[in-house]
Amino acid sequence: MTFRADPPDGVEDRGGDLDTRALLALVARHLDLRMPEIVAEMRDLLASRIDDLGGDPQLVEMLHGSIEGNVTTICHILTNDIDVDSLQPTTAAVEYAARLAQRDVPLSSLTRAYYLGQSMFLRLGIAEVERLDIPEGMKIEVVRGIADAVHRYIDWILQFVSTVHDEERRRWWNTRATLNAAVVLKVLRGDALPVRGFASETGYSLAQSHLALVAWSDVDDSDPERQRETDHALRRIGGALRSPVPPLVTAVDRSTAWAWIGSPILTEQSLADTAALVQTVPGLRLALGTIAGDVAGFRRSHEQAVAARLVALTSPRYRGSTVVTYTDPQVALVDLLTKDAASTRRWVLDVLGPYAVPGEQARLVRETLAVYFSCGENAVRTAEVLGIHRNTVRQRVDRFWKDRASHSSDGLQIALALRVYDDLPVES
Incomplete structure (x- = not known):
């Protein structure tokens, strides 16, 4: 297409045809003159639109450097007609992607930042083209040239920083988890180990209350990405438990992690929120200790979380539970009795006698007696809980007591044996 118009200053008229490349370079020079203003505006936009990228002064400063490097590179491409394959990414862009990975900021946030920046740069470029005194058809050609260059650059740089982010995320998590593990095991x-020394090594203070967690996966998956997913879930759980500090997380193996939440608030709602977060990671399960203070509490809560995990793995009652907590009296009781599981099974058999065997009749008697003792041996209340007639309750209780010679007659022992029967099934 041939245009007959006076070219803008700095643009050569080659035999009456305006040079598109020269016009692109002119637009790039105009944008370069406004570089501080553009970078500041883009930084503020991204920091306000994407929560993960703002707030931290260090991250904002690094964001500023990354934007400046990327905008400068795009202007350089437009000015000199450079192919992206001959470029090297700016140090600032690479460092920023790595830092986001270290802060556990998801790749999706970094990607969105680049696309928002792309949109803003195109808007600024189009505004500069509109100021040029050239025919409308030529303006369209220049806008197309800008869009093509920007799209090619964003596609290229995103591939590069995505790789950097992924590699750094894996390396950083593995290194941090390994270092934490060595120091944690000492405690x-x-x-x-001085309390201050522990804090300097791990970033987590022992001089506070602690809630220990054990997280593990029931999914047979050796993908290291599972570690990152577990780590991220534990950090979100720290927020759900209203902890004012980041949790301490250390890897035990590819499918298991230990964690401590500092100064948490444990309520029914926070436990419900925790369970909901666990369910967002397929196969993930969680065992919690109780809240305890200082170094001794750090150890004790961990011992309880480990015990709760053992109950979750061995007890039929809890095998389907995603979250098991030592604050559950049943968990603590089962933990106590599973220190010697074989002896406990024999004891349950002695206490319950013929009612410790499989079968529907024995099960109905055990179920009725368990509720009967929990209701203070009140047949009427037991009937209400079970939704059966009180005479049925009395018949089942009487049937049990008639066989007194074949089992224990101590009510406390019977009630306790019934409590743990389903957690330690007795073989006939």
Whole structure:
């Protein structure tokens, strides 16, 4: 297409045809002159629109450097007609992607930042083209040239920083988890370690209340990405438990992690929120200790979380539970009795006698007796709980007591044996 118009200053008229490349370079020079203003505006936009990218002064400063490097590169491409394959990413862009990975900011946030920046740069470029005194058809050609260059650059740089983010995320998590594990084991063993030294090594203070967690996966998956998913879930759980500090997380193996939440608030709602977060990671399960203070509490809560995990793995009652907590009296009781599971099974058999065997009749008697003792041996209340007639309750209770010679006659022992029967099934 041939245009007959006076070219803008700095643009050569080659035999009456305006040079599109020269016009692109002119637009790029105009944008470059406004670089500080553009970078500041883009930084403020991204920091306000994407929560993960703002707030932290260090991250904002690094965001500023990354934007400046990317905008400068795009202007350079437009000015000199450079192919993206010959480029090297700016140090600021690479460092920013790595830092976001270290802060556990998801790749989706970084990607969105680039697309928002792309949209803003195109808007600014189009505004500059509109100021040029050239025919409308030529303006369209220049806008197309800008859009093509920007799209090619964003596609290229996103591939590069995505790789950087992914590699750094894996490396950083593995390194941090390994370092934490060595220091944590010293405390759990009771080795001498100054409280301040522990904080400097891990970033987590022992001088506070702690809630220990054990997280593991029931999914047979050796993908290291599972570690990152578990780590991210534990950090979100720290927020759900209203902890004012980041949790301490350390890897035990590819499918298991230990964690401590500092100064948490444990309520029915926070536990419900925790369970909901666990369910967002397929196969993930969680065991919690109780809240305890200082170094001794750090150890004790962990011991309880480990015990709760054992109950979750061995008890039929809890095998389907995604979250098991030591604050559940049943969990603590089962933990106590599973210290010697074989002896406990024999004891349950002695206490319940013929009613410790499989079968529907024995099950109905056990179920009725369990509620009967929990209701203070009140047949009427037991009937209401079970939704059966009180005479049925009395018949089942009487049937049990008639066989007194074949089982224990101590009510406390019977009630306790009934409590743990479903957690320690007795073989006939």
